[in-house]
Amino acid sequence: MALYSEVVMDHFTHPRNVGVIENADGVGEVGNAKCGDIMKIYLKIENDIIVDVKFETFGCGSAIASYSMATEMIKGKSINDAMALTNKAVAEALDGLPAHKLHCSVLAEEAIKSALKDYYDRNGIPYDKKLFPDCENCAHCHE
Amino acid sequence: MQVYADNAATTKISGHALQAMMPCFEKFYGNPSSLHSVGQEAKEVLEDARAKVAACLGCEPREVYFTSGGSEADNQAIISAARFGARKNKKHIISTAFEHHAVLHTLNKLENEGFEITLLDVSNGHNVTAQQVKDAIREDTCLVTCMYANNEIGSILPIAQIGAVCKEAGVPFHTDAVQAVGHLQINVKEQNIDMLSLSGHKFHGPKGVGALYVRRGLPLVNVIEGGAQERGKRAGTENLPGIVGMAAALADACANLEENNKKVTALRDKLIEGLSKIPHCALNGDPVNRxxxxxxxxxxxxxxxxxxxxxxxxxxAASSGSACTSGSLDPSHVLLAxxxxxxxxxGSLRLSLSHYNTEEEIDHILKxxxxxxxxxxxxxxxWRDLQTGKREYIL
Structure with missing residues (x-):
């Protein structure tokens, strides 16, 4: 049996939305190089719609696939839809991830939220802080 | 092009080894412990294999105990030295920080039982010196266990010098030689090695079989209890096909050692030279004793x-010490050490070659x-942060 599903391998070998958006409206970065996983995401937002999204990553195969899938899932959607994207939905769309790789889909969700938070902060839009992960203190990299 | 460059993980079995195994399934299927002639024939085949392994190590056949592999041999050697050390109130063991987990996890277990473990630093030159071992030896040291060569980074340790230091201090010396046997010239007597672990599948033999050499007179405790096989020190009906295949592969490896080394070293050096041209990379391991x-x-x-x-x-097909390949968040303990x-x-990559690799394959890897x-x-x-100066290059 292969390590990864066909969907994962497709997104890993042909990742969608890789790159940088200059003058992005929101930028999020989660993870760190110490634990071998960094996700950086750029959002272009017009009238509450995510019109473009790009990502860069220093990560394993499932990380690249998770970020590729997650960015596809929010592209063209409203910021409220993007806020509602869960790691579970990303993992399911990938036809599953091995148990020890599920944190890659968690990072994808967190990176999107982190970029949206940046967008809210830049534009003075009020939000409920509890909706956003506290990356500096989460167990993933700080056990 | 398919290139197998993960020979430190395991090797392809040689045609000769496979051929040697076949009669053990079809003809010599007897139990070597049986009294009848079918059993006794199998016993002869077993002892012939033991003599072949002993000849490659420079020891007596009766000093070779067959095991299920390198890990079992490591476990038995270390646990034996610890048990007999404890009887004399010696509960200190010296090893290195970049040992295989078969050694490190066994040492962890002993540490939990009250043993004191000294792991020698390997950050200087990606190796240890005999002087480091000498300085670490104490009156209550019951074992020095240092690998012969490192599986991830290829450093070859100064085994003969460490052996001499241990002999002088009267401390038993074990070496996990899983990566070295069949690849390097070994003589346990000349190098003052008291115990040595080896594994069949690292030199084109079959998997699931290995051996422990133990110098005559050194006490051994069982890790597997049962029948009186292997002079009563390792129970269980012998894996005769595995043992015979391993012995055949080892005899070939030792007979062709110089020729194979010359070929493989040339391929290795070409690969190292080519990969060194990639910007911001570094070779891991001892560049000379490798x-x-x-x-x-x-x-x-x-x-x-x-x-x-x-x-x-x-x-x-290659290997890496990245965390993501291991299922934990930490990268390889060897690279950290x-x-x-x-x-x-x-961002590590290990390519491990054998004499089956060709120059064309090296060219493909380099491409x-x-x-x-x-x-x-x-x-x-x-990488973007490194290139834009937001982060400083380490390599």
Whole structure:
């Protein structure tokens, strides 16, 4: 049996939305190089719609696939839809991830939220802080 | 092109070894412990294999105990020395920080039982010196266990010098020689090795079989209890096909050692030279005292698992010490022990060669590795930060 599903391998070998958006409206970065996983995401937002999204990553195969899938899932959607994207939905769309790789889909969700938070902060839009992960203190990299 | 470059993980069985095994299934299927002639024939085949292994190590056949592999041999050697040490109130063991887990986890277990473990630093030159061992030996030291050569980074330890130091101090010396046997010239008597572990599948023999050499007179405790096989020190009906295949592979490896080494070393050096041209990379391991087939690099700005997957798609089977290949968040303890920081250790690549590899295969590796490294760097925010000066290069 292969390590990864066909969907994962497709997104890993042909990742969608890789790159940088200059003058992005929101930028999020989660993870760190110490634990071998960094996700950086750029959002272009017009009238509450995510019109473009790009990502860069220093990560394993499932990380690249998770970020590729997650960015596809929010592209063209409203910021409220993007806020509602869960790691579970990303993992399911990938036809599953091995148990020890599920944190890659968690990072994808967190990176999107982190970029949206940046967008809210830049534009003075009020939000409920509890909706956003506290990356500096989460167990993933700080056990 | 398919290139198998993961020979430190396991090797392809040689045609000769496989041929040698077949009669053990069809003809010599008897139990060597049986009294009848079918059993006694099998016993002869078993003892012939033991003599072959002993000849390659420079010891007596009765000093060779067959096991299920290198891990079992390591466990038995270390536990034996610890049990007999404890009887004399000696509960200190010296080892190195970059041992295989078969050694380190056994030592952890003993530490929990009250033993004191000294792990020698390997960050200087990616190796240890006999002087480090000498300085660490105490009156209550019951064992020195240092690997012969490192499986991840290829450093060959100064075994004869460490053996001399241990002999002078009267401390038993065990070496996990799983990566060395069949690849390096070994003589346990000349090198003052008291115990040595080896594994069949690292030199083109079958898997699931290994051996422990124990100098005559040194006490051994069982880790597997049962029948009186292996002079009462390792119970269980002997894996005769495995043992015979291993002995045949080892005899071949020892007979062709110089020729194979010359070929594999040339391939290794070509690969090291070519990969060194990739910017911001570093060779891991001792550059001089190095296993003939080991090539180990860290590439800054990328992660090892994606590197391996992409290389696999280009037909290259390799290995990495990245966290993502292990299921834990920490990269390889070997890379950390030689002083590679986490960020860099995640981007490691090990290519381990055998005499089955060809120059054309090395050319293929040298073509695809730089392409894959550059592809991954181009999507890495770490690499972007390094290039724009937001982050400082480590390598």
């Amino acid at each position: 296993l003939p087939g080991n090539v180990s690099f860290c590439f800054e700005g990328i992660e090892g698992e994606s590197l391996l997957l992409l290389l696999d798609m280009q037909g290259v 030689i002083g590679r920081v986490h960020d860099v250790a995640h 695809v590795v730089p392409e894959v490294v550059s592809l991954l760097r181009n999507m890495s925010p770490v």
